[in-house]
Amino acid sequence: MGLLELKSIKKTYFLGSSVWGKRKIVEAVKNVSLTLEEGVCLGLVGESGSGKSTLGKILLGLEKPDQGEVWFQGRNLYNLKAKELKELRRNLQVVFQDCYSAVNPRLTVGEIIAEPLRNYERLTSAQEKKKVQEFLEIVGLCLEDIHKYPHHFSGGQLQRINIARAIALKPKLIILDEAVSALDVLVQVQILNLLAQLKEEFQLSYLFISHDLQAVNYIADRLAVMYKGEVVERLDDMEQLERLEHPVSKKLLSSVLPPYPSGERLGIINNMTKISL
Ligand SMILES: Nc1ncnc2c1ncn2[C@@H]1O[C@H](COP(=O)(O)OP(=O)(O)OP(=O)(O)O)[C@@H](O)[C@H]1O
Ligand SMILES: [Mg+2]
Numbered sequence: 001m002g003l004l005e006l007k008s009i010k011k012t013y014f015l016g017s018s019v020w021g022k023r024k025i026v027e028a029v030k031n032v033s034l035t036l037e038e039g040v041c042l043g044l045v046g047e048s049g050s051g052k053s054t055l056g057k058i059l060l061g062l063e064k065p066d067q068g069e070v071w072f073q074g075r076n077l078y079n080l081k082a083k084e085l086k087e088l089r090r091n092l093q094v095v096f097q098d099c100y101s102a103v104n105p106r107l108t109v110g111e112i113i114a115e116p117l118r119n120y121e122r123l124t125s126a127q128e129k130k131k132v133q134e135f136l137e138i139v140g141l142c143l144e145d146i147h148k149y150p151h152h153f154s155g156g157q158l159q160r161i162n163i164a165r166a167i168a169l170k171p172k173l174i175i176l177d178e179a180v181s182a183l184d185v186l187v188q189v190q191i192l193n194l195l196a197q198l199k200e201e202f203q204l205s206y207l208f209i210s211h212d213l214q215a216v217n218y219i220a221d222r223l224a225v226m227y228k229g230e231v232v233e234r235l236d237d238m239e240q241l242e243r244l245e246h247p248v249s250k251k252l253l254s255s256v257l258p259p260y261p262s263g264e265r266l267g268i269i270n271n272m273t274k275i276s277l
Contacts, residue, residue: 001074002035003172003205004059009033009068011054028054029065030229038172041199041206043220043238045213045252050226052209056177059207060094061085073172090120093166097178099158103150109136110146113164120169135164138201139194156187163194170202177209192218213252217241225249 009032015024029051036042044052057063059070061077070077075088093116096102103112113132117123123131133143139160150158159179166174176195180188196219198204210216216223223235225246233246244253 001071003038003073004034004036004207005069005071006032006034006055006059007069007071009055009058009065009070011051011058011063011065027229029058032068032226032229032231034224034231036173036205036207038205039199039203040222041208041220043213043216043223044207044209044226045211045216045223046226047248047252048211051229052211052226053177055226056094056175056207056209059175060092061089090116090169091172092175093169093171093173094175094177095159095162095166095179097181099155099162099182100150102162103158105150107149108146109141109148109150109153109161112150112161113168116165116168131168132164135168138167138198139164154187155183156191159183159191160194163191163198167198167202167204171204173205173207175207175209178211179208180215181210181212188215189218195219211252212255213241214256217256225252 009029010027011029013026013028015026017023032051032055034042044055046052054063058065059072059077064078072088072092075084077085077088080088107115110129110132113135114128117128117131129146132146136143136145141157141160141164145153150161153161162179179195180191183191192215195206199206206219208216208220217238220238223233223238223241224231225233225244225248227246227248233244233249235241235244241253241256244250
């Protein structure tokens, strides 16, 4: 069994009624089944509106599926008592695209990163400070940043803060929903780089949601393509990108530079590390 298993997930939104009284609906996710193994980064790509974020929200318990099951670490997420769910949720974190709205502007960086620690661990303030500083360092920020507020930071730096908060509890899985999409290309590479290093260091698994196959190609080990609420194609080896067949995959592929063999891809990432860190 994988770390995460989605079984026949379905989610429909009701948008009210037309003038003729007919109910208007959007089938955001239709019968999606997916498995994510431990230590793997699964790229979930698809055009805007294909249902990627809805699927992510269902995994996080932010939306309830109409049908289907979500199994995480061998437990059915929607069959747990509140206390059990809270314990399981510490292993399931998220980083969203909008790094500004993801943080409370009135909290210092130290408080933002300490938030999950306060929810789950009983630390003295000295222990908490030490941990927060450790994570600031891990994500490439300065120790003095602990006292600053979100408005002091660029988008890339703020996304590093969001990543520090997501890894603070050393989770098993992080859902990255368009986590680099709003950033400049160079900053995107730096953050992808950081994510790749963290994945190795903390044995993380990622569900990397993006409309940008190029970013996915940088970081993902496997790929699933969504179209109109369905997974229409999967790939277990990113070196076989050119074998994608579905028209929507081909359309996404046309925006990608010639695919690099994984060694070279990593080479690019490592070169960028030297520049960025
Ligand atoms: N809360 C909601 N109420 C009504 N419709 C919704 C809601 N959330 C999503 N939808 C609709 O469900 C469909 C899938 O949306 P979703 O946000 O999952 O797509 P996406 O693949 O993440 O798109 P994007 O790449 O633009 O982020 C869309 O048609 C969207 O308009
Ligand atoms: Mg989305």
